[in-house]
Amino acid sequence: MIIANSPTILSVQGLRASINGTEILKGIDLTVRSGEIHAIMGLNGSGKSTFAKVLAGHSAYEVTGGSIQFEDKNLLELPPEERARAGLFLAFQYPIEIPGVANTQFLRLAYNTVQTQRGKEELDPLEFDDFVREKMKLLEMKPDFLDRSVNEGFSGGEKKRNEILQMALLEPRLSILDETDSGLDIDALKIVANGVNRITNKDNATILVTHYQRLLDYIVPDFVHVMQAGRIVMTGGKELALELETRGYDWITANKQPVAGVSA
Amino acid sequence: MSAVLQSLVNQPYKHGFVTDIESDIAPKGLNEEIIRLISAKKNEPEWLLSFRLKAYEKWLTMSEPEWQNVHYPKIDFQDISYYSAPKPKKKLASMDEVDPELLRTFEKLGVPMHERAALAGVAVDVIFDSVSVATTYKQKLAEVGIIFCSISEAVHTHPELIQKYLGSVVPVGDNYFAALNSAVFTDGSFCFIPKGVKCPMDLSTYFRINTEGSGQFERTLIIAEEGASVSYLEGCTAPRFDTNQLHAAVVELIALDNADIKYSTVQNWYAGDENGVGGIYNFVTKRGLAKGVNSRISWTQVETGSAITWKYPSCILRGDNSVGEFYSVAVTNNYQQADTGTKMIHIGKNTRSTIVSKGITAGHSNSSYRGLVRIAPTAEGARNYSQCDSMLIGDQCGAHTFPYIQVHNNSAKVEHEASTSKIGEDQLFYFSQRGIDAEEAVSMIINGFCKDVFQQLPMEFAVEATKLLSFKLEGSVG
Ligand SMILES: Nc1ncnc2c1ncn2[C@@H]1O[C@H](COP(=O)(O)OP(=O)(O)O)[C@@H](O)[C@H]1O
Ligand SMILES: [Mg+2]
Numbered sequence: 001m002i003i004a005n006s007p008t009i010l011s012v013q014g015l016r017a018s019i020n021g022t023e024i025l026k027g028i029d030l031t032v033r034s035g036e037i038h039a040i041m042g043l044n045g046s047g048k049s050t051f052a053k054v055l056a057g058h059s060a061y062e063v064t065g066g067s068i069q070f071e072d073k074n075l076l077e078l079p080p081e082e083r084a085r086a087g088l089f090l091a092f093q094y095p096i097e098i099p100g101v102a103n104t105q106f107l108r109l110a111y112n113t114v115q116t117q118r119g120k121e122e123l124d125p126l127e128f129d130d131f132v133r134e135k136m137k138l139l140e141m142k143p144d145f146l147d148r149s150v151n152e153g154f155s156g157g158e159k160k161r162n163e164i165l166q167m168a169l170l171e172p173r174l175s176i177l178d179e180t181d182s183g184l185d186i187d188a189l190k191i192v193a194n195g196v197n198r199i200t201n202k203d204n205a206t207i208l209v210t211h212y213q214r215l216l217d218y219i220v221p222d223f224v225h226v227m228q229a230g231r232i233v234m235t236g237g238k239e240l241a242l243e244l245e246t247r248g249y250d251w252i253t254a255n256k257q258p259v260a261g262v263s264a
Numbered sequence: 265m266s267a268v269l270q271s272l273v274n275q276p277y278k279h280g281f282v283t284d285i286e287s288d289i290a291p292k293g294l295n296e297e298i299i300r301l302i303s304a305k306k307n308e309p310e311w312l313l314s315f316r317l318k319a320y321e322k323w324l325t326m327s328e329p330e331w332q333n334v335h336y337p338k339i340d341f342q343d344i345s346y347y348s349a350p351k352p353k354k355k356l357a358s359m360d361e362v363d364p365e366l367l368r369t370f371e372k373l374g375v376p377m378h379e380r381a382a383l384a385g386v387a388v389d390v391i392f393d394s395v396s397v398a399t400t401y402k403q404k405l406a407e408v409g410i411i412f413c414s415i416s417e418a419v420h421t422h423p424e425l426i427q428k429y430l431g432s433v434v435p436v437g438d439n440y441f442a443a444l445n446s447a448v449f450t451d452g453s454f455c456f457i458p459k460g461v462k463c464p465m466d467l468s469t470y471f472r473i474n475t476e477g478s479g480q481f482e483r484t485l486i487i488a489e490e491g492a493s494v495s496y497l498e499g500c501t502a503p504r505f506d507t508n509q510l511h512a513a514v515v516e517l518i519a520l521d522n523a524d525i526k527y528s529t530v531q532n533w534y535a536g537d538e539n540g541v542g543g544i545y546n547f548v549t550k551r552g553l554a555k556g557v558n559s560r561i562s563w564t565q566v567e568t569g570s571a572i573t574w575k576y577p578s579c580i581l582r583g584d585n586s587v588g589e590f591y592s593v594a595v596t597n598n599y600q601q602a603d604t605g606t607k608m609i610h611i612g613k614n615t616r617s618t619i620v621s622k623g624i625t626a627g628h629s630n631s632s633y634r635g636l637v638r639i640a641p642t643a644e645g646a647r648n649y650s651q652c653d654s655m656l657i658g659d660q661c662g663a664h665t666f667p668y669i670q671v672h673n674n675s676a677k678v679e680h681e682a683s684t685s686k687i688g689e690d691q692l693f694y695f696s697q698r699g700i701d702a703e704e705a706v707s708m709i710i711n712g713f714c715k716d717v718f719q720q721l722p723m724e725f726a727v728e729a730t731k732l733l734s735f736k737l738e739g740s741v742g
Binding site for chain 1: 685689690691693694695696697698699700701704708709711712713715
């Protein structure tokens with residue numbers, strides 16, 4: 001929801017980043033305020049995941065220009081774990097498998113790390129078990145999933161639910177969901193979308209990265225941005241997503257009217 | 265240099281200090297004279313001297329093995345001192361008579377020498393260079409008929425047992441290093457659990473190499489009679505020297521009908537520095553004979569130290585329904601090399617063996633699993649399950665698996681599984697995106713990877729092993 005005078009959570013200006021010497025992000029501007037849901041759309045290879053990973057601080061990318069302000073912090077000065085502890089969350093497009101590490105153990109360590117950062121009590125394994133089972137109901141997950149290794153042998157849908165479960169546990173200020181809808185059938189999509197909708201509120205914000213409009217039927221964005229070749233070239237309301245659905249992306253390029261610099 | 269200063273200089277290997285203690289050291293070199301000297305120093309009976317000389321003769325005809333996947337310059341066996349003992353060496357009546365400098369050494373190493381200070385329920389035998397300096401809880405164990413003392417002492421107090429069992433599992437000419445050990449072994453632990461006795465506490469030996477240029481050749485012999493059981497723990501450290509030192513031990517285990525021996529090792533010999541200078545050559549022969557029906561021999565090892573490890577704790581499953589187990593974690597970093605594994609020799613009917621090997625390889629190190637499963641024609645219904653997993657940290661290291669499977673009985677079932685994984689940048693990024701730093705992430709991944717082995721360790725050892733691993737791999741990632 002758009003709230004007048006709501007505090008800014010994320011402010012990105014002129015962000016440039018490259019990998020192995022190739023520039024992928026070519027000057028991104030984006031402002032996200034508390035309570036808002038932003039969708040970033042664009043064709044494969046336009047730089048959406050790169051943007052998400054640069055925000056989260058992946059070490060493979062070199063930031064060559066611009067700034068990222070996250071609440072009162074200069075994000076570019078922080079290593080990824082401190083960005084996470086500060087309340088930035090990334091639901092990965094391809095969640096990583098970690099054989100041998102039980103999901104419950106991983107979730108509890110992540111939860112307690114963030115709790116400690118916030119000056120709150122850690123939960124012991126039993127307390128955590130009760131707590132996490134409640135959250136799992138939200139996403140209609142089977143309990144046996146706690147004992148399995150993190151993401152190992154999970155179906156695509158289970159992996160995505162596991163990401164949203166982590167979002168629910170960690171209660172981030174800003175969540176970036178990278179293609180959370182891909183690989184989900186319609187029932188799973190509804191469950192995940194419902195989960196996300198229960199988590200979002202006026203005190204946090206969400207960036208949805210997707211290249212289908214489908215997800216946006218269930219999680220309704222306040223702003224839709226179009227990414228092309230490492231830039232945000234157009235910004236509009238939720239109707240822009242529908243327009244992209246019917247007209248594709250070509251007309252934007254054909255228009256040659258990049259609106260880079262326009263921010264929400 | 266004082267011990268304190270030396271230990272400061274020698275961070276991070278925290279057991280790298282040398283104790284400033286006067287030692288009785290034999291001149292360097294190996295010949296019949298030296299062997300006679302060792303035997304005389306220990307006041308040994310004639311039969312033991314001839315055991316040694318026979319081994320020496322064998323050794324002279326043998327050549328150093330070359331098949332293992334490790335590389336090191338030829339060892340000059342004439343440049344090693346084969347006997348080093350802290351002086352003065354007199355008969356000790358109680359722990360209070362142990363040289364206080366030695367007591368301090370072991371306190372520093374975290375080994376409890378004072379019985380009153382000892383961890384509840386662990387009896388300890390301590391080997392310093394070539395000799396055993398103390399055995400705790402002897403009295404209490406003697407009450408239930410358990411003999412736990414140094415092997416030199418047992419030679420005098422229980423010659424019939426030593427004569428019967430020494431070399432019965434690892435014959436003097438078994439292999440090059442076993443032959444060498446049989447010729448020059450200086451001390452080690454002896455443990456005898458009589459019929460029907462379940463050892464009431466874990467028994468433990470702590471090995472310490474102190475003198476530069478000396479080798480350590482200890483000999484351990486454990487016998488569990490019918491229905492007896494024992495859990496035995498072994499720990500090892502050495503000071504940091506720029507020269508390599510040879511450690512060639514022999515361990516023999518014998519389990520009679522329904523007996524059970526569990527042998528756990530945490531090996532943390534000095535591994536050399538980050539450039540591969542110095543460190544222990546750990547060339548060890550360990551073998552258990554599951555002689556009786558329903559007997560069980562179980563090896564658990566956590567190998568983190570040594571410049572080179574060459575070690576294959578094995579089980580000969582002779583008794584029907586006997587069980588052999590091998591659980592191993594081998595960690596190598598920097599320029600360490602490890603060629604380790606096991607041999608499971610199935611002879612009796614319905615014998616079963618389990619092999620779980622986890623290799624963690626970092627830096628420029630090299631690690632090989634080498635395992636033999638042999639099912640003899642007599643081993644009707646034998647079963648083996650082997651699982652060998654390797655984990656690589658970084659891309660300068662190497663991991664190899666050499667399974668040898670020989671099945672001579674059609675009713676046998678042998679299963680082998682292997683996997684290789686890598687701690688990747690993306691895994692660490694996933695953890696860090698959830699607020700978890702790299703060190704914690706690595707420790708969690710490694711502990712998960714080693715879980716099946718750590719579960720086999722006694723509680724305190726498991727905790728120590730976990731800490732040791734994190735310490736060992738510190739800075740190897742990211
Ligand atoms: N390691 C890499 N080296 C060079 N180019 C890369 C690398 N990884 C991704 N890219 C390129 O970066 C661009 C953006 O990729 P990505 O951010 O994954 O796009 P999206 O998520 O929008 O599909 C693509 O053209 C891709 O080929
Ligand atoms: Mg993508």
